[in-house]
Amino acid sequence: MSRYELRFSGAGGQGLITAGIIMAKAASIYEGKQAVQSQSYGPEARGGASKSEVIISDGPIDYPKVTQCDALLAMTQEAANKYSHDLKEGGVLLIDSDLVTNIPAGNFKTVAFPIINTAKNDVGREIVANIVALGAMVALTGQVTRENAEKAVLSSVPEAFIELNRKAFSMGFDKALAARA
Amino acid sequence: MAKKVAFMQGNEAAAHGALYAGCTFFGGYPITPSTEVAEVMSVELPKVGGKFIQMEDEIGAMASILGASLAGAKVLTSTSGPGLSLKQELIGYGCIAEIPCVVFNVMRGGPSTGMPTGPSQSDVMSAKWGTHGDHPAICLVPASVQETYEEVIRAFNLSEKYRTPVMVMPDEIVAHMRERIVFPEPGEIEVVPRKSPSVPPEQYKPYDTSFGDVPPLAAFGSGYKFHVTGLNKMQDGFPTTKAEIVQAEEERQVRKVDANVDDIVTFEEYMLDDAEVVVVAYGSTSRSARYAVNVAREQGIKAGMFRIKTFWPFPDKQIKALANRVKGIVIPEMNLGMCSLELERCAQGKVPVLGIFRVDGEPINPDQIVEKIKEVK
Numbered sequence: 001m002s003r004y005e006l007r008f009s010g011a012g013g014q015g016l017i018t019a020g021i022i023m024a025k026a027a028s029i030y031e032g033k034q035a036v037q038s039q040s041y042g043p044e045a046r047g048g049a050s051k052s053e054v055i056i057s058d059g060p061i062d063y064p065k066v067t068q069c070d071a072l073l074a075m076t077q078e079a080a081n082k083y084s085h086d087l088k089e090g091g092v093l094l095i096d097s098d099l100v101t102n103i104p105a106g107n108f109k110t111v112a113f114p115i116i117n118t119a120k121n122d123v124g125r126e127i128v129a130n131i132v133a134l135g136a137m138v139a140l141t142g143q144v145t146r147e148n149a150e151k152a153v154l155s156s157v158p159e160a161f162i163e164l165n166r167k168a169f170s171m172g173f174d175k176a177l178a179a180r181a
Numbered sequence: 182m183a184k185k186v187a188f189m190q191g192n193e194a195a196a197h198g199a200l201y202a203g204c205t206f207f208g209g210y211p212i213t214p215s216t217e218v219a220e221v222m223s224v225e226l227p228k229v230g231g232k233f234i235q236m237e238d239e240i241g242a243m244a245s246i247l248g249a250s251l252a253g254a255k256v257l258t259s260t261s262g263p264g265l266s267l268k269q270e271l272i273g274y275g276c277i278a279e280i281p282c283v284v285f286n287v288m289r290g291g292p293s294t295g296m297p298t299g300p301s302q303s304d305v306m307s308a309k310w311g312t313h314g315d316h317p318a319i320c321l322v323p324a325s326v327q328e329t330y331e332e333v334i335r336a337f338n339l340s341e342k343y344r345t346p347v348m349v350m351p352d353e354i355v356a357h358m359r360e361r362i363v364f365p366e367p368g369e370i371e372v373v374p375r376k377s378p379s380v381p382p383e384q385y386k387p388y389d390t391s392f393g394d395v396p397p398l399a400a401f402g403s404g405y406k407f408h409v410t411g412l413n414k415m416q417d418g419f420p421t422t423k424a425e426i427v428q429a430e431e432e433r434q435v436r437k438v439d440a441n442v443d444d445i446v447t448f449e450e451y452m453l454d455d456a457e458v459v460v461v462a463y464g465s466t467s468r469s470a471r472y473a474v475n476v477a478r479e480q481g482i483k484a485g486m487f488r489i490k491t492f493w494p495f496p497d498k499q500i501k502a503l504a505n506r507v508k509g510i511v512i513p514e515m516n517l518g519m520c521s522l523e524l525e526r527c528a529q530g531k532v533p534v535l536g537i538f539r540v541d542g543e544p545i546n547p548d549q550i551v552e553k554i555k556e557v558k
Contacts, residue, residue, distance in 0.1 A: 021359060025188040028361040035188075037359040041298055062471040063547050064358050 002058050004143050005066045008133070009051040009083050010075025012041055015130030018156070019073075020052030022134055026144040026152035027056045033143075036064040049078065056143050071141045073133055075115065080104050092140045094133070094176065111140060113179040118171055128168035135172025140180065146173060185364045191329040191356040192259075195285050195349070196221035198333030199257045201365070202372055204283075205231035206254040208245030210238055210264060213297045214353045215287040218259035239267035243284075247271060250280045251409060253375070253400025255337055259285040262304055263294055265311065272346050273312035274411045276434065279388070279398070281340040281375065284348045285333065287356040288464075288515075290542055299542030300353035302464055303516035308348045309493050315431055317438035319445060320348040320493040322463040326360040331370065332490070338373035339445060343437045344395050350492070352515060354465035354544060378405065387418045388430070394437050442494050449488040452478065456485030458557045459503050460511045461524055463489040466545050470513060473550035484554050489520070500527035509557030513537040513545045533557070 006023060008016040017039045024037035036055045042048035053066045071092040074080035077100050084093055084104035095103065097112040104110075115136070119129035131153060138149040150169055157165045189197075196218050199207075207222040219235070226233045232249070236242040239260055246256035260268060265286045275282055288304045290296025304311075308320035319339055323329040333349055340347040378385050378397040387407040389396045396416075399405030408418035413427045421427065438445065452474055453459065462470035467488045477484035487503060489496060500523075504510070509532050512521045521536045528534055537553050539545050 021188075024359060028188050029186065034361070038354060039357060062468045062475075064354065064465065064468055065544055065546070067472075067547065 003061070004056045004070050004141070005068065006054040006056070006071045006073075006137065006141065006143075007051055007066050007069050007083060008054075008073045008137070009049070009079035010073070011079075012048045012050040014050065014075050015127075016050055016073070016075065016133075017041070017052040019130040019134040019137070020054050022152050022156050023137065023144070023149070024054045024056070025156065026138070026149040027054075030148035030151050031144045033058060034061055036061045038064050049082075051079070051083070071137060073137055074100055075129075075133065076100070077102060084108075094136055094140060096133075109180070111136070111176055111180050113175050115172070118175060119168060122171055123164065123168045125164060128164055131165050131168035132172035132175075135169040135174075136176030139173040139176040184366065187362055187364070188359055189326060189362055190217055190359050191323070191326050191351050192217035192287065193221050194326045194330040194362050195259070195333045195351075195356075196225065197364070198330040199283070199337065200225055200229065201330075201370065202255060202334045202337035204255045204257050204337065205229065206246060206249035206256045207231070207233045207258065208236050208242045208249065208256070209258045209260065210236055210242045212239075212261045212264045214289055214356055215259045215261045215264075215285065217356075218257075218285055222257070239264040240271060243268040243271040243275075246282050247275055247278070247280050250282050251401050253403065255281070255341070255375075257283045257285060259287070261287045261289050261297075262291040262301075265304055265307060269307075269312040273314060273316060275346040276312065276316035277314075277411055277413070278409050279344045279396075279434065280346070281344055281398070282346050283333065283336045283340055284346060286348055286350050288350055288352045290540065296542050298353070300465065300544060301515050301540065301542075302352050302466065303519065303540065304350055305492050305516070306519050308350060315435055317343065317345050317435050318348075318493040319343070319345065319438060320350055320491070322489060322492045323349065323351050323355060324464055324467045324488065324490075325355065326358065327362050328490075329355060330362060330364075334370055334372065338371065341373045341375050342395070343441070344398060345434075345437060350464075352464045352466075358465070382406065386416045388414060388416045390416065390433065394433050394440070438494055442498075445491055446494055446496050446499075447490040448496050448499060449486075449490060451486040451488065453485035453487065453503075455483055457483040457508045458485070458511060458554050459507045459509075460484065460486045460513065460550060460554065461489065461500070461520065462486060462513055463492060463520065466513050466515060469545050469547045470550055472547040473554065476547060476551050477554045482554060492520075495523050495527075497527050500524060501529075504528040504531045507532060510534045511537070511550065511553045511557065513539075513550050513553070515539050515545065
């Protein structure tokens, strides 16, 4: 049975739990696969370590947490250090190149671009950095189509912010593919 | 027509399950990791003419749902460990006064404030022994978002059928995990109504056993007047210390559950037919166990899982039968050995009971269970 494991990690307040929820929703509601999203975070509202995990499968999912990670997003140096060790051989590590400067070594493909700065400068609002990251993860993992992921994004954000999020998602998707090449 | 689907948390599913079951009153006090139940109820209850109230504390919240239930409403409160401790006095009141209600308790690290965002399964004993005195206990332990929805409906049904508080206790992982849920159509899942009196108000007694072990309950405000107390009582609801009445009433209250174990106890058997090692698990831990059983099978080990869906009353009969035919029982749980004690009681020394106990806020992973399965000789 196919089982694909993603982890979105960084600091509380970066919107990583939301990014994980949208990825799982895209798989579960729009792609017709099965998905489970779970999270762990500290008691703080902002700051502190935060992670969101998504398991995607063609069949029923038992254990809802990551066993061996296929794709990891690390939005802080701490997260990159802590979680890159259980990345699968041949897996994908996506990092924000401004925040993770000490790039972990391993048998996985590392893709780096300035995620937060893309949101701030190219999209126009830092707050959508999580959607930039999500677009990138969708492009790099291939678990859901670009169209289904975009549907999940747009159905998860308030009306007034649809264009902003659409742009953030596209920007992340394209930049990740360019960075990987 | 295609059924309505959504992608949501266990907590959110619990609230929607309560609404399906006909809940019209929620009294609570927010606490991580159960707050989403209250959030959904605060939005949804007014839409169906129900009432949501945030009380001054957990004790007040428990009192409010008992009062609302006596006025005829189906009622829910939600909480977590520290809140459950505070509610215990009035849970006992609900048991002796025989007031239907559902307590949804999300298990987090404890004791006391413990680890508010960390998962745990350490309230399962509190579900039975948390309030003092002999009393009936029903506690359901769902393992998925869909099941949380369905088990909350079943909890309402059992509380009405047996006129007693019922607890639903997911661990934090199940409560906060998001999965796809398919909503049943109205009428697709049975909803049990409260048994109302068939006699006129002047003949009514709230604990009239001529109607069986579960007497009908009138709603305050419907013309029926009766006395409610936490003291041992007679059939008319007034206190008594008369030995034979107290003995008979206490026995009846406990018998409501004990005599109906087969109606209440539910479980799932996974690959048990030829199993030599059985992993007994509940809640999110059962998902690790299922994964581990599959891994063990791939390695040629005859492992299976018995998943507890109803923790109280405990599935004594089923565990005793298993103990007669397997070589060992493995019990992974996020506490220091609570279900393990019950399994040892049922196994009566016939087979070893090997525990994996974790209270560090991390889930029990499948590898740990596979290793333990291999220890059974």
